[in-house]
Amino acid sequence: MTARPGNAHQARLLKLLRDGGPNSRAQLGDQVDLSRSKLAVEVDRLLQTRLVVADGLAASRGGRRSHNIRLNPELRFLGVDIGATSIDVAVTNAELETLGHLNQPMDVREGPVAVFEQVLAMAAKLRSSGLAEGFDGAGIGVPGPVRFPEGVPVAPPIMPGWDGFPVREALSQELGCPVMVDNDVNLMAMGEQHAGVARTVADFLCVKIGTGIGCGIVVGGEVYRGTTGSAGDIGHIQAVPDGRPCACGNRGCLEAHFSGAALARDAMEAAQQGLSAELASRLETGGDLSAVDVAAAAAAGDPTALELIREGGDRTGQVIAGLVSFFNPGLVVIGGGVTGLGHTLLAAIRTQVYRQSLPLATGNLPIVLGELGPAAGVIGAARLISDHLFSPA
Numbered sequence: 592m593t594a595r596p597g598n599a600h601q602a603r604l605l606k607l608l609r610d611g612g613p614n615s616r617a618q619l620g621d622q623v624d625l626s627r628s629k630l631a632v633e634v635d636r637l638l639q640t641r642l643v644v645a646d647g648l649a650a651s652r653g654g655r656r657s658h659n660i661r662l663n664p665e666l667r668f669l670g671v672d673i674g675a676t677s678i679d680v681a682v683t684n685a686e687l688e689t690l691g692h693l694n695q696p697m698d699v700r701e702g703p704v705a706v707f708e709q710v711l712a713m714a715a716k717l718r719s720s721g722l723a724e725g726f727d728g729a730g731i732g733v734p735g736p737v738r739f740p741e742g743v744p745v746a747p748p749i750m751p752g753w754d755g756f757p758v759r760e761a762l763s764q765e766l767g768c769p770v771m772v773d774n775d776v777n778l779m780a781m782g783e784q785h786a787g788v789a790r791t792v793a794d795f796l797c798v799k800i801g802t803g804i805g806c807g808i809v810v811g812g813e814v815y816r817g818t819t820g821s822a823g824d825i826g827h828i829q830a831v832p833d834g835r836p837c838a839c840g841n842r843g844c845l846e847a848h849f850s851g852a853a854l855a856r857d858a859m860e861a862a863q864q865g866l867s868a869e870l871a872s873r874l875e876t877g878g879d880l881s882a883v884d885v886a887a888a889a890a891a892g893d894p895t896a897l898e899l900i901r902e903g904g905d906r907t908g909q910v911i912a913g914l915v916s917f918f919n920p921g922l923v924v925i926g927g928g929v930t931g932l933g934h935t936l937l938a939a940i941r942t943q944v945y946r947q948s949l950p951l952a953t954g955n956l957p958i959v960l961g962e963l964g965p966a967a968g969v970i971g972a973a974r975l976i977s978d979h980l981f982s983p984a
Contacts, residue, residue: 594640595984600633605981613646613661669729672968675802680713681969682722691722702752726768730972732775736821742772748838771975777814778971780807787962792922799927802851830906849903851882858885867895886931900932904939912947926961
């Protein structure tokens with residue numbers, strides 16, 4: 592895709608078609624502040640760029656029938672969500688409908704070269720399946736802070752070898768299309784905003800609990816990244832004074848006490864100390880323990896697993912309670928791999944937030960699990976690149 596919208600009106604029309612699907616000129620006119628003649632001019636210019644195409648006659652509203660307009664169905668976006676232990680890659684159309692989705696285990700600590708070799712192989716597999724001849728743009732999420740204007744990770748605690756790596760530039764050259772890069776939790780928030788539980792909310796927090804912990808902050812429908820791109824790095828808020836050492840160099844961070852890695856470590860200790868027969872049995876069978884094992888043990892009624900989840904939920908809830916008092920969001924979404932712990936975790940978080948934050952902030956505050964699971968990140972990545980390409984150059 593070489594064309595870009597020529598002005599803010601055209602950009603607004605493209606995003607309306609992306610988010611709402613095919614629409615008639617008359618219906619588009621109801622949603623934008625343009626005269627009928629000006630709207631006709633802007634739509635005709637978009638038709639000339641081939642960003643949009645005619646899509647048959649619209650339903651009659653009386654008088655002459657209008658034509659439907661839709662985004663060009665041949666446009667293809669690549670969404671890439673790089674996690675600490677896995678990679679998700681998806682192809683979407685311009686309306687961000689997922690056409691194909693692949694997942695592969697991958698340790699982000701193997702470094703950017705190895706990770707991007709895997710990403711490119713997965714993208715090639717999707718392309719060779721007939722889903723796309725090429726990509727018009729790609730969005731990439733990484734599990735660490737990103738200097739957003741340059742698309743460069745900055746001192747990510749769980750990503751050795753990634754500091755300053757030119758992700759956007761390197762992948763743009765390999766893929767032959769524009770690329771945008773962001774923190775993975777921001778993309779999860781954008782995915783839930785586009786197609787998940789946050790569709791109707793303008794101000795919300797999206798907390799991702801996985802190998803690390805982060806928070807996407809959405810204000811007025813837009814992701815807030817902060818001055819340098821590190822907004823929402825709540826995993827490194829102190830939860831336990833003089834607590835465990837954290838990968839960031841400090842002590843007592845929330846991430847050091849409750850994340851996928853911390854939970855696995857605590858479960859291992861409990862099994863080895865004979866505190867949980869269920870976890871000990873799983874350790875003997877599998878040779879290792881993960882958050883998935885803790886979730887399964889809790890589902891089987893194991894009291895130690897349940898207590899680990901409640902304790903982690905309490906600490907996470909204490910941090911979120913501070914955020915709620917400060918930000919006053921309309922919704923809190925909990926996502927990430929550790930949400931396999933389910934409603935035991937959610938109940939502990941809710942209890943702390945509702946107990947510690949003022950009633951004015953929590954009286955009508957839903958705290959819910961995300962709807963999209965692993966798809967949230969890749970949909971958010973596609974949304975990221977479409978936001979860029981559907982803005983005036």
